[in-house]
Amino acid sequence: MSHQLRRHGHTCTRAAHGGAALQAYGSADLVLLDLELPDLDGLEVCRAIRSVSRVPLIIVTSRKSETDCVLGLQAGADDYVTRPFGIRELMARIEAVTRRTQWQPAAAAGPAQEIRHGRLRIDAGSREVTVDGTPVALTRKEFDLLCLLAQHPDVVVPRRQLLQQVWGDSWSRRTVDTHVSSVRGKLGDPGWIITVRGVGFRLGVV
The missing domain is CATH 3.40.50.2300 (Response regulator)
Known part of the structure; x- marks a missing residue:
């Protein structure tokens, strides 16, 4: 090779x-x-x-x-x-x-470097996530997915938009579901990401 x-x-x-x-x-x-x-x-x-x-x-x-x-x-x-x-x-x-992998979430380049949502804190500049001050280790794509949802905390983000912005629209439905499941597990509660059937996902508060 x-x-x-x-x-x-x-x-x-x-x-x-x-x-x-x-x-x-x-x-x-x-x-x-x-x-x-x-x-x-x-x-x-x-x-x-x-x-x-x-x-x-x-x-x-x-x-x-x-x-x-x-x-x-x-x-x-x-x-x-x-x-x-x-x-x-x-x-x-x-x-x-x-x-x-050249794509970065819009928050990383914008003025709002830190996003707070209940007990969840996302630092878009350093790409660090904490829950109640405890660090959460996310992969690059997991972070991008969570950051995109956190940018629109009261909005259901369509699955297609997640695919386009995080994966470049070249992956499958299973890819999104797998990463959502992984992020839920790492955040410690499935309620952090809520599935809206037939539409997409939105950020929850735990």
């Missing part, structure tokens, strides 16, 4: 195991992560990278089940690609992820 990527103009650094990946990702513009590693669980490597970095990350794996895909996305991956695949598909996915 590295040879093919180089032929398309990319500079590649190959990490043979999870420990090496955790040492190398800091200088990367994008990470392609295999889940089958000789020393560490690939999902744990994904979580470790995502806990400290917003580098675009694509999981490339032979694990094809829906459960594996959901776990990969919940761990913070921006995309999940299963073998076999062609280099043209991989290049297209790299380009799509790169486009999507």
